[in-house]
Amino acid sequence: MQSCVNRSPRAAVFTLVLVFVAVSAPGADAQDVTDDGRVGIVFAHPTVLDEFSGAPYVWFDDQTGSVTSFRVAFPNIIYHARPWLQGWAGLIVTWKDKETSGNTRELRPYVGVNVFVPNSAHIHVYDWTRYEWRRTTNTDSDTITRVWRFRTRPGVEFPLSTRAWQPGTFYGLANGELFVEHNFVDAVRFMSGAGYIKNDRVRIEFNYVLELSKNAAADALAYSDNSFRLDVKLSFKQGLLRKQEGPE
Secondary structure: OHHHHHHHHHHHHHHHHHHHHHHHHHHHHHOOOEEEEEEEEEEEEEOOOOOEEEOOEEEEEEEOOOEEEEEEEEEEEEEEEEOOEEEEEEEEEEEEEEOOOOOEEEEEEEEEEEEEOOOOOOOEEEEEEEEEEEEEEEOOOOEEEEEEEEEEEEEEEEEOOOOOOOOOEEEEEEEEEEEEEOOEEEEEEEEEEEEEEEEOOEEEEEEEEEEEEOOOOOOOOEEEEEEEEEEEEEEOOOOHHHHHHOOO
16 A cells, blocks of 8 residues: 555656656757766764754765866754754855866855655655855955855655665655746756665765756746766764654
């Protein structure tokens, strides 16, 4: 009976992902498309207070056009207000090497909230919303730009086994994310992928991300980026990864 309950949401998710790709494909000729690969490591660690935990990460991103990025998120703190409600806050620092327009360093403090929808199908249904302040320094020209950005990401994560969320099992995921910067929607991302639970402290995810973006409010969103991402999630405490991923 459980497998029947799970099958319908999975089919719906994959159908939505296919629709997203099909809709965005006609705009591919509107601008150059960037291809990039990203490798990241996420650490789940406890704090002195049980209501809080940390999720710092590091990642490396290699893009076409001779652009490489290195990012560190620390601190990256989660407040577990309820099993279905989390508050997030932290600082993200990104160093970007651009051969054509100069190297940059971005400081990005943010606050956000992650809301889950508990259900009996063992599916993580959530919406993660953040507000970011971005301060970017071009280290070659010594210029600074400051902008704010709002982003919201509804999504699902669903088990691919009747032994939901147990060691040695796989799960799928899909989400869409909307970005508002300069007072207009400047980008939309769609992600789909799969993960593997090695044990209670180690998870591995591989995702594909498609992005539509634009530079001005009057422009149309155009297919602009492909990204393949490999993330390794490690926990310093038994059960903490499951707690951070939301109610099951």
